[in-house]
Structures are given as structure tokens and as C-alpha cells.
Amino acid sequence: MTNLNAVMLPLLLVEDNAGDARLIQIMLAEVGGFQISWVDRLSKALVAIPDGNFGAVLLDLSLPDARGMEGIDAIRHLAPTLPVVILTGLDDEEMGRCAVRHGCQDYLVKGQGEGNLIRRTLIYAIERKAVEEERRQNAETLKRILMQTVRTISLALEMRDPYTTGHQRRVAQLAVAIGLRLGLDEFRLEGLKTGSLIHDIGKLHVPAEFLSRPGRLSVEAFQVVKMHPSLGAEIIRNIEFPWPVATMIQQHHERVDGSGYPCGVKGDDIILEARIIAVADVFEAIVSHRPYRPALGLKAAFDEIRLHSGERYDAAVVDACIAVVEEKGEQPFDSED
Ligand SMILES: [Fe+2]
The missing domain is CATH 1.10.3210.10 (Hypothetical protein af1432)
Structure with a gap:
């Protein structure tokens, strides 16, 4: 697995508030390790993601063109293996759980953490997503093997x-x-x-x-x-x-x-x-x-x-x-x- 501390991680920041975006970029620049692309709309994020080779997305939940879970759903649909961490002004635990159920890796509240926390959260999110993806692929393989086995048993009877x-x-x-x-x-x-x-x-x-x-x-x-x-x-x-x-x-x-x-x-x-x-x-x-x-x-x-x-x-x-x-x-x- 890639040593995430040794590389600059391409990160997509989706944040409509220019002041917040600037602050987040400064905090992350202080801790280092990220090469940040910033967009202020979900629609722009959806254009940037396919070619961006991003390691993770830091996503605001209230954007002019997406509210609540819409942004997560759209990104998950477009790039199911891309880790998404929410960074929002809404300090709402139920919303956080809901976001995780929708497939994002973590939920951070603006103003409650500095650069190091965001950095660690992103890195763990990427690791968790990689494990999740490996498990998903293993489950797919097992499912395929099960079906191949069932077909083989079926054929064995028909040979007789x-x-x-x-x-x-x-x-x-x-x-x-x-x-x-x-x-x-x-x-x-x-x-x-x-x-x-x-x-x-x-x-x-x-x-x-x-x-x-x-x-x-x-x-x-x-x-x-x-x-x-x-x-x-x-x-x-x-x-x-x-x-x-x-x-x-x-x-x-x-x-x-x-x-x-x-x-x-x-x-x-x-x-x-x-x-x-x-x-x-x-x-x-x-x-x-x-x-x-x-x-x-x-x-x-x-x-x-x-x-x-x-x-x-x-x-x-x-x-x-x-x-x-x-x-x-x-x-x-x-x-x-
Ligand atoms: Fe029968």
C-alpha cells in the first residue's frame, strides 16, 4: 500500500464559501501533504473528478447546487471508490450518521478542528475506503465462485x-x-x-x-x-x-x-x-x-x-x-x- 505520508495527495475541496475554502487550504498547507484543487459547486466537482485522479474529496454539505446528502450520492454514483469526508458548518450528529450511511467516510464540523485533525481524518478515510474496497472485491469474488460452483454441480448432473x-x-x-x-x-x-x-x-x-x-x-x-x-x-x-x-x-x-x-x-x-x-x-x-x-x-x-x-x-x-x-x-x- 502507498505510504500516504510520503506523497502529495491530490485532494478535491468542494466548498462554496471562498473564505472557508481559503482557511481550509491554509490549515492544510501548514500540515502539508496535500495538493488541493478547489471548486465551489457540486457540478464542477462532478466535472473535475473523472480526470482528477483525486485521493479524496473534502465536501461541504450546503452547496448552491446540492443540499444534504445529494452531493455524497452524486459523487458516490460517479466514483464509488473515492473516499469522501464531509466538512460542514452543521454540527448535527444525526446528519453525520446519515452521511456515513450514504457512504462517506467521516464527518467533520468547521471550526472544531485544525489542519492536523483534517489531515489525519483524510488519511484514515483513505485507508478505511481501501479496506472496504478490498472486502467488496473479495465478496464479489466469493459470489462469482459460488455461482461457478453451482453451475458445475448442475453440469455434473447433466453429464450423468x-x-x-x-x-x-x-x-x-x-x-x-x-x-x-x-x-x-x-x-x-x-x-x-x-x-x-x-x-x-x-x-x-x-x-x-x-x-x-x-x-x-x-x-x-x-x-x-x-x-x-x-x-x-x-x-x-x-x-x-x-x-x-x-x-x-x-x-x-x-x-x-x-x-x-x-x-x-x-x-x-x-x-x-x-x-x-x-x-x-x-x-x-x-x-x-x-x-x-x-x-x-x-x-x-x-x-x-x-x-x-x-x-x-x-x-x-x-x-x-x-x-x-x-x-x-x-x-x-x-x-x-
Ligand atoms: Fe425434478
């Missing part, structure tokens, strides 16, 4: 059952599109994608010959196939997903009228994600080619979910599925996502 190659990926695509249509937030959509990608993981326990010809299964074989949701939920039970993935897997063959398996739960006792996966799963299975039959086509898939809307399948999910597929036209699934 090549007749349904891409099934879980296509179900995930459709389920997420339905979830988006139903207004699920980004976090829930990530969970829905995860659950969809591994919804059939329990089929690892099902003999491969039972999987390739589900239309001709004996009663005994079907009893085994019917265990796959519970087995799947059991397989991933110890993974601490931040979403109810085990329940999505457990319930993806349940039906809202209670006619599904393995438990015969009904209506809202089936979580929304599982109701979405159920419709996407059936839809994809009908539309796609299987070794024992050709693809049955979009019309057959629409007929099935419309016919049982509100009975087997959640009516709102069916409507959303129809809407998203109709938007996509003849090719409801992308070849890759």
Missing part, C-alpha cells in the same frame, strides 16, 4: 443424464425471467437462479436408466424418481445459502392444489420460488426435445400451463411465464446466458 443437457440452465433462464416479471428483487432472483440450476440435483440418487425414459416408468421406478426433490434438499442441506434453496428443491414438484409430490403441500405453503421453478420446469420439458419423443412445441406447453392454471400451477406465475415467452417469440431460451 445427457438426455436433459441444458435443462436446468434453461429452467433457470425462464424462472429468472418470470421472477423479474413478478417483481422479485435482485437478491431473490439470484437465489431463484441458484435453486433452478440445481433443482434436480437429487436425481444423482436415481438410477440413470430411470431418468432417460420417464414416460415408461414402472410404478416402482416412479416411486424412486419421486424421491429426488427430498434427496436433493438433503444433499445441499449443509450449504449455508442466503436463500431457501433447499426448500426450492424440496418443493419443485409440488402443485398448488396439493396434487404434487413428495409432500402434497398446497398454495402459499409452497414458496414462490418453487412455484416459479415448477412452471418453468414443466414448460421447458414440454418445449424441449427428449430422446423418447420430439419437442412438443410452444403451443403444447402453453396449453398445459393454461389448462392447469390456478390448479396445479400458480395462476400469477403462469401469466408471467406466458408473457415472458410471448415476448421472446419462437426461441424462448437463449443458447447461452
